[in-house]
Amino acid sequence: METKRFYQQRLDEWVEESRKQAYKGRVAEYIPGLAAAPQHALGIALWGTDGQFFQSGDTDLHFTMQSISKVFSLLLALMDSGEKSVFQKVGMEPTGDDFNSILKLELVDPGKPFNPFINAGAIVIASLIQGDGPDEKSERLLQFIRHLAHDNRLDYNEAVYESERETAHRNRSIAYYLKDNGVLEDDVEETLEVYFRQCSIVVNCKQLAHMALVLASDGVDPVTKQQVIPRRYVQIAKSFMVTCGMYNASGEFAIEVGLPAKSGVSGGILSVVPGKWGIGIIGPALNSKGNSVAGVQLLRHLSQDWDWSIF
Incomplete structure (x- = not known):
């Protein structure tokens, strides 16, 4: 005591x-x-x-969880797709750059994000979560986080989700660059919806x-x-x-x-x-x-x- x-x-x-x-x-x-x-x-x-x-x-x-959610989207993607598939799409190294930087995508190993915790990597990781469309993917991630928190009341902050979606010009640029390089295979807007929703979990x-x-x-x-x-x-x-x-x-x-x-x-x-x-x-x-x-x-x-x- x-x-x-x-x-x-x-x-x-x-x-x-x-x-x-x-x-x-x-x-x-x-x-x-x-x-x-x-x-x-x-x-x-x-x-x-x-x-x-x-x-x-x-x-x-x-x-809202914001980038903390990247830990759990990575874990779910690994459980869904396996280590080999995940790291074919995303690297394992720190960048030394800002989390929303585009610089290294073009300069080094074009198109492949350095790690899952920068925005580019997290967007790719969101695409590797299994589910039939963004709603099912988002729901699976939310249920995973609820289970780990032992609290089924966890939900999204819709106002934050909407504000992220409406102001995400750089993240859209990153996602379209990833798509253009073939790193992101899923639809850009559907993938971004999963990403914005995970960030807005309260x-x-x-x-x-x-x-x-x-x-x-x-x-x-x-x-x-x-x-x-x-x-x-x-x-x-x-x-x-x-x-x-x-x-x-x-x-x-x-x-x-x-x-x-x-x-x-x-x-x-x-x-x-x-x-x-x-x-x-x-x-x-x-x-x-x-x-x-x-x-x-x-x-x-x-x-x-x-x-x-x-x-």
């Missing part, structure tokens, strides 16, 4: 300390549906493989942390004790989280925090302490790389003070 009280006290202290960093960032405004998020919000939830649960801050704040920190816990447990559902994702595919996903998960700040994050993580421009971060903890964070104020300013600071505290780095 004393240990639990100590953990909670330190967590509360670090949340309030890290929240002060939010003034250094800005809420994403290029997607109109995200612009109204509270700049100084910060919340964290931690689920332990031993059943412990901690939360602090604004954990009831709902937000979660809170607690749900996100439970999804992370499955990854921390190597694909075993901690509630049912069943292997719901093959361990090999979870290894692949966590490897990408380390090398590409924090956009083009992934190397810096690996040095300073040292945990597999995936961020999204809503300010969410999903992170994993392998074998121990699943972590969900929300902090809408972003730095120049698109990562939560306060959220990264909070994870730095956790990793350094509790010696959680995997390195």
Whole structure:
């Protein structure tokens, strides 16, 4: 009990300390549906493989998954299409470029995205999810995420979905370039519909942390004790989280925090302490790389003070 009280006290202290960093960032405004998020919000939830649960801050704040969803679309595509098919279409390397950059598609190995976590790669991955049209594909991904979160209430934010669809000029450019090079075989608009919908799935920190816990447990559902994702595919996903998960700040994050993580421009971060903890964070104020300013600071505290780095 004393240990639990100590953990909670330190967590509360670090949340309030890290929240002060939010003034250094800005809420994403290029997607109109995200612009109204509270700049100084910060919340964290931690689920332990031993059943412990901690939360602090604004954990009831709902937000869209955005690029965090790329972890789960990759996992479902691997389960649907297999490792060989997926990596014939998408590479395994970080780019060092912005997540929505087109540059490397033309300069290196023309048309094949470097990894599944940049927008180009995630669009291709969306096309590899099985289903008869975008509605069935989107529904299968939503049900997969609901299952991992243990919450069937998860759904889309229709306003965010519409705003993403209406302002996605660069993503359309990327998708048509992929189509022109034969990397994307499905219909462009139908594939983009799946991609926009996955980004608009609404979660809170607690749900996100439970999804992370499955990854921390190597694909075993901690509630049912069943292997719901093959361990090999979870290894692949966590490897990408380390090398590409924090956009083009992934190397810096690996040095300073040292945990597999995936961020999204809503300010969410999903992170994993392998074998121990699943972590969900929300902090809408972003730095120049698109990562939560306060959220990264909070994870730095956790990793350094509790010696959680995997390195």
